[in-house]
Amino acid sequence: MIRIGIVGLGKIARDQHLPAIAESADFVLAATASRNARAEDVAAYADLDAMLAAEPDLHAVALCQPPQVRHAAARAAIAAGKHVFLEKPPGATLSEVEDLADAAAQARVTLFASWHSRFAAGVEPARAWLADKAIERIAIEWKEDVRQWHPGQDWIWQPGGLGVFDPGINALSILTRLVPGPVRLEEAQLAFPENREAPIAATLAMRTSAGAPICATFDWRQTGRQSWNIEVKTDAGVLLLADGGNTLLIDGAAQALPGEAEYPSLYAHFARLIAERRSDVDVSPLRLVADAFLTGRRSSTDAFHD
Numbered sequence: 001m002i003r004i005g006i007v008g009l010g011k012i013a014r015d016q017h018l019p020a021i022a023e024s025a026d027f028v029l030a031a032t033a034s035r036n037a038r039a040e041d042v043a044a045y046a047d048l049d050a051m052l053a054a055e056p057d058l059h060a061v062a063l064c065q066p067p068q069v070r071h072a073a074a075r076a077a078i079a080a081g082k083h084v085f086l087e088k089p090p091g092a093t094l095s096e097v098e099d100l101a102d103a104a105a106q107a108r109v110t111l112f113a114s115w116h117s118r119f120a121a122g123v124e125p126a127r128a129w130l131a132d133k134a135i136e137r138i139a140i141e142w143k144e145d146v147r148q149w150h151p152g153q154d155w156i157w158q159p160g161g162l163g164v165f166d167p168g169i170n171a172l173s174i175l176t177r178l179v180p181g182p183v184r185l186e187e188a189q190l191a192f193p194e195n196r197e198a199p200i201a202a203t204l205a206m207r208t209s210a211g212a213p214i215c216a217t218f219d220w221r222q223t224g225r226q227s228w229n230i231e232v233k234t235d236a237g238v239l240l241l242a243d244g245g246n247t248l249l250i251d252g253a254a255q256a257l258p259g260e261a262e263y264p265s266l267y268a269h270f271a272r273l274i275a276e277r278r279s280d281v282d283v284s285p286l287r288l289v290a291d292a293f294l295t296g297r298r299s300s301t302d303a304f305h306d
C-alpha cells in the first residue's frame, strides 16, 4: 500500500480525495496537513513541513490547496522524496509547473498533474468514436453558478486563482484529450467584475491543428440549469459530451458508459504511474488559459459580491 498524505483539507479533498483513498486498493491515508481542518482517526498536522518531518514513511502526497501555493508545497514534497499528486490546475503559472516536472525527474519521483474531467466516463469513449472522423467544428458551453460551487473562495478571484477558468479549464482538459494535435487559441474576450482580479466570464475562439473552429463560452453567472457541454460536429454525425463528460450522446442517442468515477480512476492512474516510475504532466489546458490571459480583450462588468 502507498502511504499518502493530503494537504489542504477543503471542498475537493473532503468531497472526492478522502472517499477515493478510502476505497482504493493501492493507497492508505496516513496523515493530513491543513491549518483549519482535520480528518477523523488520521494523524493531523498544521502544514506540510510538519507532516514531512513527523511522517518519514510517507510515500506520496496529494496537494489540494489553491493553485497559488502549490508550487512551494510540491517542491518541498519532491525534495523529501515523495511522489506528488497535483490537483488541477497544476500551478498558477506554466513556468512553475515546468520547474516541478524537472525537479521530479531529477529526484526520480512521480509527478501527476491531474485533470479530473479527463477521467469522466464519456471522455475515452468519445475520443475513440472521434478517432476516425473528420471534425468540422466544436462548441463548448461551460456555464455554472459561482455562488453555488465556490462560495466564499477568495483565492479563486485573486491573481493565479483563474476565476471562471477554474471550471473552464476542465472543459479545456477534455478538449485537448479529444482532439488530435495541438489546439491553438486565436482570440479571447474576458469579462472582469470591477471589484475582482479574475474573470467571471470568457469567450475563446480556437482551432484544431486541422483547422476546425472551436468556440468556448465560460460563464459563472448561470442560475437554474447548469451546462457543462461539448458538442463536436463531424463528417459522420454529432457527438455531445454533457454533464462535464459523464453523459455521451451520438446523433442524440445516449451511449452506454463504463461505471468508473473520476477520482477512483485518478488514484488508480497515480498508482500505475508510481509503479512504472513515470510522471504525467500535460500543461496544454493551462497553456490555453495562459494564452487567453496573454491575448484576451478585457472588459469590466458589474461588481461581484458573494
Ligand code: NAP
Residues within 6 Å of the ligand: 007, 008, 009, 010, 011, 012, 013, 033, 034, 035, 036, 037, 064, 065, 066, 067, 069, 087, 088, 089, 116, 149, 153, 155, 166
Ligand atoms: P477550498 O475549499 O478553498 O480548499 C482549499 C484548502 O486549501 C483550504 O480549505 C485550506 O485549508 C487550504 N489552503 C492552504 N493554503 C491556502 C491559501 N493560501 N488560501 C486558501 N486555502 C488554503 O478549495 P477547493 O474547492 O477544495 O479547491 C482546491 C483545488 O482543487 C483548486 O485548485 C480547485 O481548482 C481544485 N478542484 C476543486 C473542485 C471543486 O469542486 N471544488 C473540483 C476539482 C478540483 P486550511 O485552511 O485548513 O489550510
